[in-house]
Amino acid sequence: MINRLAILAPGLLGASVARAAHDRGVARHITIWARRPEVRVALADQPWCQTVAETPRDAVAEADFIVLAPPVARIGELLEQIAPALREGAIVTDVGSVKSDICRVARQTMEASAGVFVGSHPMAGSAQTGWQHAEPGLFVNRTCFVTPEASASPSAVETVVRFWRDLDSEVVTIDANKHDEIVAHISHLPQIVATNLGTLLGQSPAEWSQLSGNGLKDTTRIAASDATMWIEILQQNRDEILRALNAFEDDLHHFKSSLANRDWTDLRTRLERGKTWRDSLRP
Amino acid sequence: MINRLAILAPGLLGASVARAAHDRGVARHITIWARRPEVRVALADQPWCQTVAETPRDAVAEADFIVLAPPVARIGELLEQIAPALREGAIVTDVGSVKSDICRVARQTMEASAGVFVGSHPMAGSAQTGWQHAEPGLFVNRTCFVTPEASASPSAVETVVRFWRDLDSEVVTIDANKHDEIVAHISHLPQIVATNLGTLLGQSPAEWSQLSGNGLKDTTRIAASDATMWIEILQQNRDEILRALNAFEDDLHHFKSSLANRDWTDLRTRLERGKTWRDSLRP
CATH class of the missing domain: 1.10.3660.10 (6-phosphogluconate dehydrogenase C-terminal like domain)
Incomplete structure (x- = not known):
């Protein structure tokens, strides 16, 4: 079980991760940061969100496991913001549907950080967008790619794989390219x-x-x-x-x-x- | 209501026409001809088939309304076989998914016949094939094209349009090309x-x-x-x-x-x- 899970910039996918993790008891405590203040206010009322953070750095400061869920083009900048604030051994993953660019950026950004990045791509979605349409069953029986760098520690990869398996995904570990x-x-x-x-x-x-x-x-x-x-x-x-x-x-x-x-x-x-x-x- | 309906060479579509017409009371009597003897034997036991004919000509001899349901490439030869046997005013339609070739062949074949041809194309189907998989609801709310020649009598066109509407299709009358x-x-x-x-x-x-x-x-x-x-x-x-x-x-x-x-x-x-x-x- 994850002690403190942080989810950053949740749309449909990120909020579905939060709801699925909450329903299945995968994490003791879920912290969420959203870019828009009105979303932060609304998230504070959700049973699957224990803490709303005001900044990405605040969100990750105590987290063991972090899921970056913004649109794929914004994952890099979010990584840059949080990298200096990560605690020792913190594991960061994402839900981006293209992986080699993100993994290349992560390699550079995370070099001096105390955390480790292992990319993910859950093959799940919906015709709807937005955190309000989150579905806790979104990942059930869906493929989730996990794309570790060669340098990633086996235990960090195993933690990410287990996380998606706990949400009932079928995990495939594969090279990002x-x-x-x-x-x-x-x-x-x-x-x-x-x-x-x-x-x-x-x-x-x-x-x-x-x-x-x-x-x-x-x-x-x-x-x-x-x-x-x-x-x-x-x-x-x-x-x-x-x-x-x-x-x-x-x-x-x-x-x-x-x-x-x-x-x-x-x-x-x-x-x-x-x-x-x-x-x-x-x- | 049609007095005598004949359906020739039923696969999934033709048998679905028979079942739909039977269930809705669209025809008093349904006669079916199938090419393969073993299919003719099996059809004789179906509640939606009152008479099994041994030849296409036998099937149409007393029919008011005839539906040709073979694969699209065989409609022409079937038309040639039945044309001389049609009774005065008999209306012939088909279920082929391409229309200008068929309508051109029908124009020539039917010239000396006592019947009239008005092409149809019900936009319905199934992953399954064969008369055994017929579904009486196959045409409900589906588009059915009716493609009359300029020379077709309005009453014949109206009869064909009404037939498909009675099977709950949405009929679109249109030029074959x-x-x-x-x-x-x-x-x-x-x-x-x-x-x-x-x-x-x-x-x-x-x-x-x-x-x-x-x-x-x-x-x-x-x-x-x-x-x-x-x-x-x-x-x-x-x-x-x-x-x-x-x-x-x-x-x-x-x-x-x-x-x-x-x-x-x-x-x-x-x-x-x-x-x-x-x-x-x-x-």
């Missing part, structure tokens, strides 16, 4: 494809889209995601996403050429390969 | 995109895909569709699909260029346009 390559394919590429179906259909008469069946709705559901969050992901994982996009463009172009050339044999192979892959996904 | 342009965008393009995400991810290590969240699962759900059905759709709607694919490739390529050039303003506009479109879809 490999993580970014994987999520470029399984998360960022589908988002871009859904967005581009949306922009194309947005140029067609509005009534076309209302005629659609569930296929189009499912295929484009994630196009409704928050644009600001995705700009930051695109910025942080640009190179891996470009590689995945190039590969997708190549495949799609071959498909189109086969259709133009009436190569039904090749098209059947592609349709069957896509089906085989999709049928292999766990439900 | 316009139909094919629309479904190329709202149905066939999403299928191709999902298939190509599947073929690309199928080339990655299998464990990557198992790590995915619901986003990838939703975006690729329709990649699991039947390959044979899709080959036929690609064959019948090749030109419109190529046009839609070209437009999608252009959009995607611009997105990629903006990412390569770090044009975050353009990328934000695209993400927001995609979101605006997706948020505008009825649930």
Whole structure:
């Protein structure tokens, strides 16, 4: 059990961590810092928040385990603020969906600090944003990547892994660069494809889209995601996403050429390969 | 109410038409013909099938309203078989998901016949195939396109429209060519995109895909569709699909260029346009 857990800048994810940790008795005491004063006032009334801190440094001063939950682009500056205030052996993690940039920044920032950083990426989310929509079950049976640096102590890594397991996540420990390559394919590429179906259909008469069946709705559901969050992901994982996009463009172009050339044999192979892959996904 | 309804070559869609019509009292008597003898034997035991016919011609001889439900590539040959056997004023429709080819064939085939053809396309389906998986509620609140030729009598069109409305579909009457342009965008393009995400991810290590969240699962759900059905759709709607694919490739390529050039303003506009479109879809 964690004695003092601190959560900084909670949105949907950070507040869900707090609620999940509270419900499961994972931490004795939860301290939260939020950037906006009115959020700090509101958090003081929540049963899953024992202390509201006025500054990031105040929040971490006594903490054993710290979760940084701001938008991915702000994790670096928050790390810089808290690094000098960490107590000996304090473990810091985050919930950012791109990892190699953050881990590189953490390496430099934490060098002179008394704490240790081990990155995390829980693959969980919601169509809603904001701490008010937190769900204590958000991480149940979801993949959570943990991306330790080679220099991280095994016990610190183990503590972070155990934390997410205690929230019922399925933890995968992996190198930060490999993580970014994987999520470029399984998360960022589908988002871009859904967005581009949306922009194309947005140029067609509005009534076309209302005629659609569930296929189009499912295929484009994630196009409704928050644009600001995705700009930051695109910025942080640009190179891996470009590689995945190039590969997708190549495949799609071959498909189109086969259709133009009436190569039904090749098209059947592609349709069957896509089906085989999709049928292999766990439900 | 239809006196005698005939359904030819029922799979999931055709048998769902039979069950829906039976449950709602839309037809007094339902006759079914299936190509395979063992299916004919099994159908004879179904409460929603009053007569099993041995041939397509037998099935339609006394019918007022006929639904052709084979795979889209076989509708033409079935039309040729039944055309000489139709009684005066018999109305024939189908459930094919591409319409201009079928309507062109029907124009020629039905010329000397006593019946009239009015094409239909109910936008309904299931991950399952086969008459055994028929669902009487399959068409409820789903779009059903009706694509009459200019020469079709208004009363025949009205009968087909009323038939689908009686199964609780939302009927849209539209020109066959316009139909094919629309479904190329709202149905066939999403299928191709999902298939190509599947073929690309199928080339990655299998464990990557198992790590995915619901986003990838939703975006690729329709990649699991039947390959044979899709080959036929690609064959019948090749030109419109190529046009839609070209437009999608252009959009995607611009997105990629903006990412390569770090044009975050353009990328934000695209993400927001995609979101605006997706948020505008009825649930």
